[in-house]
Amino acid sequence: MRILVCISCVPDTTSKINFINDNKEFSKDGVQYVINPNDEFGLTRAMWIKEKDGSSIDIINVGTQSNEPILRKALAIGADKAYRINEDPKDSFRVAKLISNHILKNDYDLIIAGRESIDYNGCMVPGLIGEITNIDFLTNCVNLEIEDSKVKASREIEGGIEKVSCDLPIIIGSQKGLVEESDLKIPNMRGIMQARQKPLEVIEPESFSSHTSTLKYSKPEEKGDVRMINPENLDELIEILHKEEKII
Amino acid sequence: MSILAFVESNEGKMKKNSFEVISYARALANNLSNELTVLCFNVDNANGASTYGADKIINIRNKDLIEFKARDYADAINQVANKINSKIIVLGGSSNSKYLAPSLAIKFDAGYLSNVVSLPIKLDPFIVKRSTFSNKAFSENSINTDRKIIGLSTNSFGTNERKSNPEIIEQDISIKKTKLKVDSVEMFENKISIADADIVVSAGRGLKGPEHWGIIEELAKTLGAATACSKPVSDLGWRPHSEHVGQTGKPVSTNLYIAIGISGAIQHLAGVSSSKIKLVINTDPEAPFFKAADYGILGDAFDVVPRLNEKLKAFKAENN
Numbered sequence: 347m348r349i350l351v352c353i354s355c356v357p358d359t360t361s362k363i364n365f366i367n368d369n370k371e372f373s374k375d376g377v378q379y380v381i382n383p384n385d386e387f388g389l390t391r392a393m394w395i396k397e398k399d400g401s402s403i404d405i406i407n408v409g410t411q412s413n414e415p416i417l418r419k420a421l422a423i424g425a426d427k428a429y430r431i432n433e434d435p436k437d438s439f440r441v442a443k444l445i446s447n448h449i450l451k452n453d454y455d456l457i458i459a460g461r462e463s464i465d466y467n468g469c470m471v472p473g474l475i476g477e478i479t480n481i482d483f484l485t486n487c488v489n490l491e492i493e494d495s496k497v498k499a500s501r502e503i504e505g506g507i508e509k510v511s512c513d514l515p516i517i518i519g520s521q522k523g524l525v526e527e528s529d530l531k532i533p534n535m536r537g538i539m540q541a542r543q544k545p546l547e548v549i550e551p552e553s554f555s556s557h558t559s560t561l562k563y564s565k566p567e568e569k570g571d572v573r574m575i576n577p578e579n580l581d582e583l584i585e586i587l588h589k590e591e592k593i594i
Numbered sequence: 595m596s597i598l599a600f601v602e603s604n605e606g607k608m609k610k611n612s613f614e615v616i617s618y619a620r621a622l623a624n625n626l627s628n629e630l631t632v633l634c635f636n637v638d639n640a641n642g643a644s645t646y647g648a649d650k651i652i653n654i655r656n657k658d659l660i661e662f663k664a665r666d667y668a669d670a671i672n673q674v675a676n677k678i679n680s681k682i683i684v685l686g687g688s689s690n691s692k693y694l695a696p697s698l699a700i701k702f703d704a705g706y707l708s709n710v711v712s713l714p715i716k717l718d719p720f721i722v723k724r725s726t727f728s729n730k731a732f733s734e735n736s737i738n739t740d741r742k743i744i745g746l747s748t749n750s751f752g753t754n755e756r757k758s759n760p761e762i763i764e765q766d767i768s769i770k771k772t773k774l775k776v777d778s779v780e781m782f783e784n785k786i787s788i789a790d791a792d793i794v795v796s797a798g799r800g801l802k803g804p805e806h807w808g809i810i811e812e813l814a815k816t817l818g819a820a821t822a823c824s825k826p827v828s829d830l831g832w833r834p835h836s837e838h839v840g841q842t843g844k845p846v847s848t849n850l851y852i853a854i855g856i857s858g859a860i861q862h863l864a865g866v867s868s869s870k871i872k873l874v875i876n877t878d879p880e881a882p883f884f885k886a887a888d889y890g891i892l893g894d895a896f897d898v899v900p901r902l903n904e905k906l907k908a909f910k911a912e913n914n
């Protein structure tokens with residue numbers, strides 16, 4: 347099989363979120379970038395397939411050169427080839443269309459993206475790719491089994507699990523549960539050495555207009571002080587929840 | 595011109611977040627001097643949408659739309675939007691709506707923004723505010739295309755009652771069915787889902803082991819709440835993954851979030867901070883969660899939670 351994993355490079359989850367340049371730009375100062383956690387689950391799942399049947403794994407990222415160390419990390423984990431579309435991502439539609447153009451020129455059997463990026467939080471790119479390329483898409487994917495081009499997969503839904511089936515090709519939106527946290531592959535020394543030799547191809551983006559633009563950022567208002575309640579006076583809490591907050 | 599608001603339903607009833615979606619779309623329609631058309635599938639009493647100001651309600655009756663399927667739903671919504679010549683579609687923030695929205699954006703040839711938390715700040719260019727960086731920031735985004743889709747973030751706008759007297763159109767349409775086949779849907783037994791709950795009772799490693807979750811479940815039962823947990827708790831297998839909330843788990847945007855024995859790590863807070871009221875119960879006065887909380891109780895969960903539960907039970911018995 348040929349597998350493509352879409353990798354978004356995002357600020358590490360502990361990063362301080364600050365803005366510069368009149369709040370028009372995210373401050374990368376002191377920020378460590380990582381593979382988007384949802385994509386990391388997907389990459390590990392792809393590796394299991396590769397280990398079982400020798401499938402090849404390509405990875406793709408729309409981003410600037412500063413993402414290359416992260417793409418090398420994905421190669422060290424075990425992907426075979428990286429593509430970087432050379433553009434600072436600004437609009438989910440553009441990202442999806444650029445990746446779709448690559449998919450339409452290549453025959454992938456399985457395309458894995460994350461259900462959501464933790465910086466833009468769009469939940470958009472894989473669904474857009476699915477519709478542009480006319481490939482079925484399953485998000486919130488927590489189980490994936492492929493046998494003889496037949497797919498059986500599960501989607502986590504609100505309050506339950508939905509099981510679906512279809513034929514390859516398919517796009518999935520991965521998340522925790524597809525593999526466990528403890529299963530995540532960490533690059534070893536040999537992988538890191540090999541990754542240096544693996545191909546990383548840079549593609550220049552086509553020009554077409556974007557659908558949306560980000561104009562500026564702001565931070566949520568500072569929270570007021572917490573109101574402490576004496577554990578010996580829980581009646582006060584019930585009174586507040588009932589009379590002031592009207593929740594109970 | 596008409597704004598089209600799509601609302602989800604379940605077993606013939608509009609889902610709870612529908613009324614927020616309709617209220618938002620009503621306000622948007624007023625801003626633009628447009629009409630508001632509400633679209634739903636297989637709803638028994640579609641007139642429910644009139645409480646929040648729909649001018650017209652289209653209820654599609656089609657058995658292929660009983661079960662949720664993202665691309666089939668997107669196809670049906672796109673057909674209706676084209677038919678009524680709508681330029682703006684409003685959707686909710688449920689996981690199903692977020693799943694179908696990108697498909698719809700391509701079919702409808704529209705610019706789409708998810709996690710929208712405001713009415714337009716400006717109409718030309720069309721600018722709205724959305725939540726980003728896992729609730730740690732907001733951004734102002736423009737939609738540059740003629741046709742637009744707005745995905746409203748759950749619990750960000752609220753509901754406004756405004757009685758109307760809409761025309762209700764019941765009809766069938768033929769949809770292009772996708773190949774993806776739903777084989778089965780398994781619902782967790784008699785459990786309230788985190789997405790639907792008004793109150794979420796969540797517990798962390800402070801509870802020390804899965805055998806201690808009885809007090810959490812009891813409290814949730816009294817409050818009619820969903821149960822949730824921190825990431826290590828699900829990683830350790832103390833609770834199912836479906837309860838893991840936070841940046842890498844489920845988002846929570848509820849009215850009351852009760853965090854018991856959870857320290858309030860940045861990744862946890864990122865996923866729950868858009869809840870309206872946060873109550874924290876923790877033994878450590880330095881626990882970071884207290885800084886993000888509205889109400890705090892400094893105390894031992896094993897002492898406070900059972901007593902709180904007894905008092906709530908007494909309160910409920912009295913007020914029913």
Ligand SMILES: Cc1cc2nc3c(=O)[nH]c(=O)nc-3n(C[C@H](O)[C@H](O)[C@H](O)COP(=O)(O)OP(=O)(O)OC[C@H]3O[C@@H](n4cnc5c(N)ncnc54)[C@H](O)[C@@H]3O)c2cc1C
Pocket residue numbers: 359383797798799800801823824825826827838839840841842843854855856857858859860861862865875876877878881893894895896
């Ligand atoms: C990439 C990444 C993603 C992550 N994503 C998430 C996520 O989505 N969700 C998430 O939750 N975490 C996430 N984490 C983990 C996060 O950093 C924290 O480790 C985790 O949230 C801590 O869980 P906790 O609060 O249950 O445990 P702890 O941090 O161990 O806190 C336990 C708390 O219980 C209190 N306590 C102890 N005994 C009692 C008692 N008897 N009564 C009351 N209180 C008591 C303690 O004072 C302490 O504050 C992520 C981490 C990383 C690196």
Ligand SMILES: Nc1ncnc2c1ncn2[C@@H]1O[C@H](COP(=O)(O)O)[C@@H](O)[C@H]1O
Pocket residue numbers: 352353354355382384385406407408409435438441458459460461462463464466467468469470471472
């Ligand atoms: N710039 C990008 N390059 C490659 N893949 C991306 C990019 N942005 C998003 N994706 C993929 O799309 C998923 C969902 O992202 P989003 O739509 O931003 O929530 C991510 O988890 C990635 O797999």
